[in-house]
Amino acid sequence: MRLTSTRAIASLFVIWTAAFAVSAQGWSQNVSPLPTPAGFISDLAGVIDEPTKQALEAKLKAFREKSGVEMAVAVVRTTGDRDIFDYSLAVARGWGIGAKADDNPGALLFVAVDDKKYFTHISKDLEDELPDGVAGSLQRQFLVPEFRKGNYGKGIADTIDAYITTIEQKTSGFIPPAPKGTTQDESGSPSWYSVFCCLGVILFLVLTVWSNRKNSRRSDDDDDRWGGGGGIMEALPWIILAGSSSGGSSSGSSWGGSSNWGSSDSGWGGFGGGGDFGGGGAGGDW
Secondary structure (H helix, E strand, O other), X not given: OHHHHHHHHHHHHHHHHHHHHHHHHHOOOOOOOOOOOOOOEEEOOOOOOHHHHHHHHHHHHHHHHHHOOEEEEEEEOOOOOOOHHHHHHHHHHHHOOOOOOOOOOEEEEEEEOOOOEEEEEEOHHHXXXXXXXXXXXXXXXXXXXXXXXXXXXXXXXHHHHHHHHHHHHHHHOOOOOOOOOOOEOOOOOEXXXXXXXXXXXXXXXXXXXXXXXXXXXXXXXXXXXXOOOOHHHHHHHHHHHHHHHHOXXXXXXXXXOHHHHOOOOXXXXXXXXXXXXXXXXXXXXX
């Protein structure tokens, strides 16, 4: 009897060890442990109310069509023994969030409710518009306080809104690098130094013309020179334009349109298949 019990325990141990080995061997950082999503929001924990979920779906769909940025939300009860970073990275890559093109911005907001942990993965092509530090700060500001109250839907919705606003502000305020030898202030406007230089050039020209008019005698046909007739008035616009250009003013261009990132399908149809995530992002607990 005792021998039989010992053999049974040994057999169970072997089976458990084998199962663990197979599980560990089968894990891949590029294969999602979660099923194929049916939309931008995958609430497998059932904590997001239906109106909020529908609003988020519509918002993320519209944002993808407008900017080409694919963002998703995944909520589970637990990641088990797997660290949330590894687990959510496998989801982001396995789902293929982001386009297959060279430019494939994407992000995944992942939440493990029972573990009280969260992490946002940010693809390589979105890290400039949504830096890790900014994402972490926004999560602490909008997500954590609501999660502590049990308002998971609101915390997620507010965080997604903050992400979208940050990305749109960053892209719409894009300032091209100033030409070499020019000076810009932080806002991208011409610096005061450039303005004073421009005014100085204009003042010098005006004084020169005035002096020539006063001290020289010219015929009535001599209106084609700088000092004659409307010559200075004709030249001023070009002088001002040159001064403005040297200040390096912003063109206001943005990557946020579909012309730069490519358009997305009007329907769901799954994510773009990119999954270009290198570990960038931020997370924490509550």
